Amino acid sequence: MWFKNFIFYRFTGPFEFNETQLEEALQEHTYSPCGSQELSRYGWVTPAKELQDTLCHSVHGFHVVAAQKEEKILPPAVVKQIVDEKVELIEDEQARKVYRKERDQIKDEVIIDLLPRAFSRFQRTMALIAPQQGWIIVDASSHKRAEELLTHLRGSVGSLPVALPEVKQSPSAVMTSWLESGQGMPNGLTILDECELRDNLVESGVIRIKGQDLTDDEFTAHLEAGKRVVKLAVEWEEQLRFVLQEDLAIKRLKMTEQMQEKRDQDSQEDQLAQFDADIAMIGLELTRLIPVILEAFGGLTDE
Structure with missing residues (x-):
């Protein structure tokens, strides 16, 4: 398993549920299919088929949960x-x-x-809870989808003190300065060949660039004209590649070939053992990456 996108939230208070307590809380809010007169249903499901009916699986202090949404399709x-x-x-x-x-x-x-008589559409969302590091990381491409999972988790455990992180500097302004000056990039982050620019004066003025040197004159002319960077493809420590957005959401998260080769070398024949290894790898890498992203934009506002 691997996260394709992620939105991260920080704990603003302690998360005091261990694996057993979290499992018991989730069991009260499991997924069940839509009734004949229901438009949608939302509930917890097992994070991996090898876990059978287990709803919370913990590895090295990381808790993994999964929710399923069913929606009836009525064109x-x-x-x-x-x-x-x-x-x-x-x-x-x-x-x-x-x-x-x-x-x-x-x-x-x-x-x-x-x-x-309507068909159903199913959507599954994973989340990794890292209480020791202070984060919840949701594999979602939109804030709406991530918030659905958090709302259901809050309803299951009674209280969930989390919030989107706020940084001291504008991510858009900082990413723009990286491309303008070629300086200020945090150690370990490397700019790739893709970005999205937006015009401050024209709402529909969006330019998407892919497969182009972001330091050449044709590109820098857009920056000189006042356009700002809202999405930027980067590589981190030759391990991960992703698109960093101005709202701090991460899109199209992928392993580099180097990291994939290491994963393949360490692969397990047992599917559950491989699932555990992947959780440990995702948890360790992403909880190392998040502080780097925050520090790149001046750190959290309340620090």
């Missing part, structure tokens, strides 16, 4: 078509106008009728 175009047909029939048969309130009621009835 808006289909719902609208059926509602339009019913409205037209009423207006023709009863020679009267169907107004918004009645139309909304008809729409609700149509949805209730379609739900038992």
Whole structure:
């Protein structure tokens, strides 16, 4: 297993659940399939099939949990078509106008009728809890998806004192200065050949650059014109490659070939043993990386 993206939160208070206590808390909020009249369901599932019904798995002080979301798929175009047909029939048969309130009621009835026949879409989200280091790391590409997991975790354990980290310097301004001056990069971080620029004056003014030398004149002309960096591809210590965003979210996280080769050399035949090894590797690497990212932008505001 490997995280593809991640959003990290820091503990603002102690997290006092051990593996057994966390398992018991999660068991009260497990996933179960949608009922015939339900649009969605959300609940905890096992982080790996080898764990069977276990919901919390701990390795070297890291707790791994997984949540599953089920959503019924009702194409808006289909719902609208059926509602339009019913409205037209009423207006023709009863020679009267169907107004918004009645139309909304008809729409609700149509949805209730379609739900038992709707297909389901499933979305699984993993999270790594690192209480000793003070972080929760969610494998999510959007804050909405990450917050869904945290909200469910908060409801399961009763209290979850976490917050998005706030840094002293603007990540966008700092990343822009890295490219303008070629200086100030933290030790271990190397700029790659991809970034996204945004115009401060024009909201839709976005330039995406990939596979280009970010130090050549054509690129620096965009910076001189006042555009700022909002996403930047970097490599860290020849171990990880990722896109760093101005909101500190990490996208497209990948191992370098060097790190992948080491993982392959240390691979385990037993699937659960390999899962444990991956958790340990992810936990150790990401909890080393996060302080580097924060320090690059001046550190946390309350430090």
